[in-house]
Amino acid sequence: MTEATQRKPYWRQTKMLMVSSLLLPCILLIGLPFWATRLDGVMVLGLPAAFLLAVHGVVILAIAAAARFAVTQEQIDRWHGTNDNG
């Protein structure tokens, strides 16, 4: 069992990572419809900018957030010696 002195900083870093991984994607994805209309008439790569961001931007952002979370959490686990050598 990991000691409380090790557990607290580990959990603090994990919480910070959770917040940083979810905050931006959640705000952008849920807020998307409210700022999409401001991009009316703007075309990027032949597509309306709002459409391009809603389709491609969302996917890229979410995958990047998930990948960053997995990599950083493994680093945190290793640093605190809580990884399970998976």
Next chain:
Amino acid sequence: MTMTAVSRPVPVPAAPGAYFAVLASSFVALVLLLLIFDQLGTNSTQLTWIMVAFPAALFAIIGAVCFSNTTAGWHACDRLCPPALGAASTLAGILGCTGFVALPGAFFFLGFDALPFSTGIILGLLLHAVLIAPFARKDGAFTVAGYIGRRFESRTLRLAAAMVLTLPCLLLMIGEFKIASFLIGHVLHREPSVVVMALAAVSTFAVVLSGMRGAVWGGAAGGLIALLVMLALPMLGALLMINLPLPQISYSLAASETIRLEALAGMDTHRAAVMVMTLPGAAPAALVKPFMQAFVANDRASFALLTLTIALGVASMPALFARAGVSPSVASTRRMSVWLMCLAGAVALTLPAAAFFTRLAVMHALPSYGQTAIPPWLDLLGQLQLAVFDQEAATAPVASVHFTRDSINLLLPMALGLPRPLIDIVLAGAVAAALAAISAEAMSLGGMWSEDGVLAWTKAGDIEGFRVHTGRAMAAAAIALSAWLSLRVKADPLTLFTWAMALFGSSVFALLVMSVWWKRINQWGGLAALLTGSIAALTQIILSLNGSMPLLFGVSGAVASVLAVPLSIAIALAVSLATPVPEHRMVELARDIRMPGGETVHDREFRIGRIPKRAEA
């Protein structure tokens, strides 16, 4: 001394890529072979039957090969599933025919306004990956209800969670049966009941024999076939229409052409009124909305609420929760989540592209024919009762043709004039996706009914053989019940999907997240949150069904969880703070779940539960 049949763990290939390569090459080889026979003049109906039978036979064979007789094998795939393989089967399990058949139709009719589905699924997977999956794997419970019961040391809460989650799981299974039987029944001229019985028989055979092993390995095969079909058809469409086989981005080259054709057809560009949400139904409908125009079918608030509902529902899905436990470690679960996001991202990019090229092919084809000369593919669709067109209409041909949402996947290869086997691959993908989803939900329901219902009062590690047999019986019962209900219930599968997501999110999302991230929550707070969320969502859905009563804040039942989740969080906070602090054991368990290393909590309990037996022996 008695001898018992013990199943060996399925050997995990050094590289799961080998498994995928064999499956993919088998499927491609079959398609090429059928193309040759098609050119040689073989009866096309026979070729269609072979194409439909292939994924079903593959699923049944994998189910038999993966036979399991242990609780770890039957419920958790021996915790040996490689991340990429687990991701493919999980994606097929959570999307199923709804994602493969109904969503392309939704994108075809709504374009931009169907994005809440793909965006919601992506956001839901991200929420699950960060907030739930690693901790679900560390706990190691086979079901959501089992996790909740152990975390709060409450059998009442465990039983209540299993009862609450039963309805949305059944809704998803009913939807899968309905979509698959609609599409395959129409094309093969068979009654829906025949298709439903065939799907139920194959999925029961595989699930009863192999449980989660079959659901994972067979689901990965199904997911691969569905994904190949989903990617291949738009790629062919893009190649034939704009000479660039990268449909996910190349449709920008034809965007201006589509906008011009939509304007010629006089499609409506007026923005929707506040809180209006229109989803395409199962009945035939005409193309009336420009593809890239935003907020014509759904207004901005409904768009955001639907995204949130789908996201919370996906993140709380019992089938997704159960898959977190099949990985060898917590780190492996995180890697599986990233793979899952990548595959879901490919689907999210492909769905609008496929719908765009289908729409372009249809709009190119229709105006070139007069009212009396209809294209042969449209005539065939009409004969199959998958499209309705009005010969007397004075409007443009595009507006006078009504397509059924769940046959849109067939439109692209038909409108492009591709050979019959390339149309039939849509049916193969539908069968593969349906079997993967039905088996995933059957495992969720079977696990909950057996482990959290019948066997909830037994000790972990006891009566292992009986546990597995009870799970088999309950999974078979879940498939039989949902198959029967799918033939009795008259409802749109896409609506059933959104209701299921609303109910999943409302009932357990707050509880799952708070159980990990807030140690102070106790069983009273948990029970209050579970009941409040589920009752609020169910009430909202029933009110929206009735139609005679005004909706609360104008929110449709399909997005009920956006009200129910904050309510259940508030209730959980208030009740937990008003009742005694949780016992030290529960707090220690919460701390244990947070630390990724070591044995799962469930496996430890299971191992300790068997020690007295060994001592006696």
